[in-house]
Amino acid sequence: MKTFEKNKSRAVVLLSGGLDSTTTLAIAQDLGYQTYALTINYGQRHHAELAAAKRVGEYFNVTEHKVLSLDLTLFGGSALTDQIPVPKESVVENSPSQIPITYVPARNTIMLSLALAYAEVVGAEHIFIGVNAVDYSGYPDCRPEFIEAFQRLAQLATKAGVSGTPLRIVAPLISKTKAEIIQTGLNLGVDYSITHSCYDPDSVGLACGECESCQIRKLGFNKAGIDDPTKYSQETGRVE
């Protein structure tokens, strides 16, 4: 497929600073794209993500890195953007009927729309997003049918699309397990110690080790048979 050939065309990569988006950036770089990283500061509780995104962008020496602020706390409705506690129970099942409270309404639609604007301005034909529909939290906007629908929309929505440029939404992790994602990233030289996954870090940005995102991450390293380089707050004995 054209997308997976080595090339020097441009790609916008949505970069949160987490494990998945960092691996996605590594894949885009390895494919030879000039990468334009886009990080959205949407008022998430886990602000430590933004610091991680900056570290990751520098580590990979991206062509450009934009950080866009968008205050989704104005709407609320999620444990990540509202005054709702982040749950610490066991990992939820991957079922759309059990979408957890950490789901941010329409988040990936918003993120991809912003990436589409950025792509159109810099002339990028590909947008990379690290969504995953295997070891994930059951969010509707992580599924292949969502990605395909957005790609159809992108073609109709933009000057480039209307002029005949094929716009592609690339989701290289969508059918990988977390263990496979980690293995892919390690093969590409990712240093996972600079990434951040926790939804509820402590005041210095250490991961809680207990929220669903930490649980999924821990399980991934465990299944991959690799030491998790994450520093968790309970291991350091910090008390908030």
Added chain:
Amino acid sequence: MKTFEKNKSRAVVLLSGGLDSTTTLAIAQDLGYQTYALTINYGQRHHAELAAAKRVGEYFNVTEHKVLSLDLTLFGGSALTDQIPVPKESVVENSPSQIPITYVPARNTIMLSLALAYAEVVGAEHIFIGVNAVDYSGYPDCRPEFIEAFQRLAQLATKAGVSGTPLRIVAPLISKTKAEIIQTGLNLGVDYSITHSCYDPDSVGLACGECESCQIRKLGFNKAGIDDPTKYSQETGRVE
């Protein structure tokens, strides 16, 4: 059609404060919806729009009015968000091959995504948007096929959609001429003197009377055989 029955369900209405979105709000109100207005401050040059949006929201006594800031000048690429002069030539043809420099990359995709998030949080099943594919500027994201593609996406993208709630994107002006839009609004009691269309207003917010948006507006009033209540800066003799 269910959408056009009188009802008390909730609708999010994208409200810029211009002629089209104001008429769209009037239509949603007349249909009996509880209206949740959403205005996006995206760094547009024509900041007078925001003041108009506030006036219009109050005039129609909307249930709630959110103003979300999103700095699209970070990307640039449009005369409305970048250091590019707003053109004052004659109105462009309605052809996708002649998309003007005032096109803001992916704007309606972004606006609808944000409206989708708001709709999901307040439990609204309908999103109203005042796009128009007749007397317009040839923007790709004003066409019926774009609106239909977004509706398909919305159904896949959200918790509500996945749970079976039908989400509808309602574009009641899409096939009306500007004159018909104005006539519709007047029949519903719209006071167009409080709306704002100009892309390049003067320092006190008066319309320039020359940009494409002013031209389309003037022509609309003219064809409808109605006096344009807009105050244009050249008529008042102001010099910038």
